[in-house]
Amino acid sequence: MRHALEADHVAAVATMSGKGSNQSAIKLGLTWGLGHTLTLFLFSSIVLWMDTLIPETVAQTLEFAVGVMLLVLGGDVIRRLLRDKIHYHFHQHQTDNAMPEKHFHAHSHKGEQSHSDSHQHSHDQGFSLRVLMVGLMHGMAGSAALILLTLETIHDPWLGMLYILLFGIGTMIGMAAVTVVISYPIRKASEKGMTWLHNGLQLLVGVSTVTLGFLVMYQNY
Numbered sequence: 363m364r365h366a367l368e369a370d371h372v373a374a375v376a377t378m379s380g381k382g383s384n385q386s387a388i389k390l391g392l393t394w395g396l397g398h399t400l401t402l403f404l405f406s407s408i409v410l411w412m413d414t415l416i417p418e419t420v421a422q423t424l425e426f427a428v429g430v431m432l433l434v435l436g437g438d439v440i441r442r443l444l445r446d447k448i449h450y451h452f453h454q455h456q457t458d459n460a461m462p463e464k465h466f467h468a469h470s471h472k473g474e475q476s477h478s479d480s481h482q483h484s485h486d487q488g489f490s491l492r493v494l495m496v497g498l499m500h501g502m503a504g505s506a507a508l509i510l511l512t513l514e515t516i517h518d519p520w521l522g523m524l525y526i527l528l529f530g531i532g533t534m535i536g537m538a539a540v541t542v543v544i545s546y547p548i549r550k551a552s553e554k555g556m557t558w559l560h561n562g563l564q565l566l567v568g569v570s571t572v573t574l575g576f577l578v579m580y581q582n583y
Contacts, residue, residue: 365504365529366395366536370428370578372544373571374496375537377435379545387549390493391541395534397497398504403526405505406512410522415513421506422582428503429578431496436571443564 365371375394379387409416508526516522548563 363536376567387541387545388538391538393493394497395537397494398501399530401498401501406526410519416506424503426582432575436568439568
């Protein structure tokens with residue numbers, strides 16, 4: 363769970379969070395954690411059974427790739443913010459057996475001539491392949507350090523695999539919790555219709571992630 367709080371992990375998830383409910387935030391964190399655990403478990407298991415280590419040059423290359431990924435994710439947040447001109451409007455859903463469900467929705471007027479044009483929006487999506495791929499990339503980059511930690515404490519490959527599996531499960535739970543915390547202020551800003559605050563937080567996330575991406579790239583160049 364401590365591993366989920368590493369800066370590059372938090373930054374990557376922050377660029378993809380902020381919309382939907384706590385349930386969708388938890389789903390996002392668990393999806394990232396699943397991708398992270400899959401590659402971490404696969405790479406670490408192979409190395410443990412081969413009784414070797416991942417070469418330092420390979421580990422640095424993977425970390426550099428994470429920096430590039432952060433740069434792209436942060437840049438995409440800024441690009442969408444400038445392109446979409448997001449604001450929030452009040453909206454309600456008519457249900458069959460209950461009172462209308464009222465809430466705010468993000469809305470973009472990109473390409474529209476007037477504010478009176480029809481409002482269209484989309485709700486929470488299902489399983490996100492994009493989030494999974496980001497988790498997979500982080501898992502590959504983090505495997506070298508975890509293998510070193512494992513080999514220092516455990517010499518039985520089966521126990522090592524169990525150790526890594528528990529580590530991965532803890533990361534999934536930790537990231538789910540972190541994602542809820544990250545998405546809370548952004549979601550609350552949207553629920554209150556505070557467009558300026560929501561966009562300001564998104565800009566902060568984008569700029570911070572781009573900066574961190576450059577730093578990771580520089581450290582592993």
